[in-house]
Amino acid sequence: MTELRIAVLGVGMMGAFHAAALSSRIRGARVTVVNDFFPEKAAEVAASVGARAVADPFEAIRAEDVDAVLIATPGRAHDEQVNACLDRGIPVLCEKPLTTDIASSYAIVQKEARLGRPLIQVGFMRRFDAEYVALKKLITDGALGNPLVVHCTHRNPTVPDFFNSEFMIRDSVVHEVDVARFLLDEEITSVQVLKGVATKAAPAGTSDPMIVVFETESGRIVTDEIYVRTGVAYEVRTEVVGESGSATIGLDQNLVVKTTDGRWGGSLTPGFVQRFGAAYDVELQRWVDAARRGTVDGPGAWDGYAAVAVCEAGVEAVRTGQKVRVAMEARP
Numbered sequence: 166m167t168e169l170r171i172a173v174l175g176v177g178m179m180g181a182f183h184a185a186a187l188s189s190r191i192r193g194a195r196v197t198v199v200n201d202f203f204p205e206k207a208a209e210v211a212a213s214v215g216a217r218a219v220a221d222p223f224e225a226i227r228a229e230d231v232d233a234v235l236i237a238t239p240g241r242a243h244d245e246q247v248n249a250c251l252d253r254g255i256p257v258l259c260e261k262p263l264t265t266d267i268a269s270s271y272a273i274v275q276k277e278a279r280l281g282r283p284l285i286q287v288g289f290m291r292r293f294d295a296e297y298v299a300l301k302k303l304i305t306d307g308a309l310g311n312p313l314v315v316h317c318t319h320r321n322p323t324v325p326d327f328f329n330s331e332f333m334i335r336d337s338v339v340h341e342v343d344v345a346r347f348l349l350d351e352e353i354t355s356v357q358v359l360k361g362v363a364t365k366a367a368p369a370g371t372s373d374p375m376i377v378v379f380e381t382e383s384g385r386i387v388t389d390e391i392y393v394r395t396g397v398a399y400e401v402r403t404e405v406v407g408e409s410g411s412a413t414i415g416l417d418q419n420l421v422v423k424t425t426d427g428r429w430g431g432s433l434t435p436g437f438v439q440r441f442g443a444a445y446d447v448e449l450q451r452w453v454d455a456a457r458r459g460t461v462d463g464p465g466a467w468d469g470y471a472a473v474a475v476c477e478a479g480v481e482a483v484r485t486g487q488k489v490r491v492a493m494e495a496r497p
């Protein structure tokens with residue numbers, strides 16, 4: 166295959182971002198088809214990347230000039246669209262979440278297993294971030310000794326009002342769920358959510374911040390402070406505490422401390438594009454390279470399913486205030 170010809174479904178914030186990257190910075194790929202619920206959005210992005218716009222997402226998936234599909238539609242559309250990619254037997258990069266419920270995610274895991282080759286990658290881009298990769302290497306090299314505890318912090322400066330406590334689990338904490346599974350190489354078995362005093366910036370009924378506590382199969386503890394209305398900056402930090410040392414990432418990339426006007430200091434990262442922009446590019450390049458070889462090189466359907474299962478337990482923990490066990494089927 167010379168160039169991987171890609172259909173991009175859903176060209177809102179993420180889809181338009183990925184389409185632009187695929188048609189500029191990523192090697193060996195070309196966006197040929199663009200689809201969106203709003204035809205004018207599809208037409209605009211298609212024109213900007215030299216592709217054609219198609220009104221029906223399933224027509225886009227089945228198009229002859231499409232070898233692979235990137236799904237950046239809202240989570241509720243993923244189930245049918247990923248299934249259509251599996252039906253055609255072509256590689257798909259699906260933004261998280263894989264689907265919005267455990268049963269449909271597991272059905273996808275089973276269907277892909279029956280096909281006998283991996284076709285699905287899920288958009289957990291932190292696995293491609295240089296700092297997370299370095300942290301994972303410290304763990305696998307044994308540099309920290311046995312990892313005992315992982316502390317995560319996930320703060321956004323501001324979010325829309327529809328980010329209620331449950332949405333914060335499904336949309337934000339989902340990234341720490343995948344980070345914990347990636348770093349520790351084991352499943353999460355329970356979730357507990359502590360709700361304290363909320364910021365006055367949060368709408369009534371929304372607990373912001375929250376402390377989420379995960380337990381893993383081997384009994385390790387992972388904590389995550391999720392606070393999405395700090396009014397400050399995008400702060401995503403992770404500390405792994407091991408038996409013989411600890412390591413922290415996320416203290417701001419390219420840290421520069423400058424002295425000007427009688428002050429010292431640096432600047433904080435404003436948003437996730439600035440923090441993870443490079444990781445998205447690596448994610449796309451690795452997906453394109455693997456898809457051209459007919460395989461997947463990143464978090465797959467099982468990782469997508471596990472994240473959905475843990476977040477489902479997290480939402481239950483928000484509702485009940487209880488520690489909730491994660492219900493997961495066996496890996497096929």
Ligand SMILES: NC(=O)c1ccc[n+]([C@@H]2O[C@H](COP(=O)([O-])OP(=O)(O)OC[C@H]3O[C@@H](n4cnc5c(N)ncnc54)[C@H](O)[C@@H]3O)[C@@H](O)[C@H]2O)c1
Pocket residue numbers: 174175176177178179180200201202203206222237238239240242260261262288289290437
């Ligand atoms: N990996 C990350 O860091 C990250 C960050 C943000 C969003 N996301 C994920 O990316 C996906 C898109 O998020 P977004 O922020 O770009 O949303 P968005 O609302 O900006 O864009 C979604 C687009 O999909 C279109 N759309 C809706 N239903 C559709 C359908 N059935 N078929 C085709 N197009 C449809 C909408 O018109 C819109 O243009 C979500 O799954 C979200 O969770 C991932």
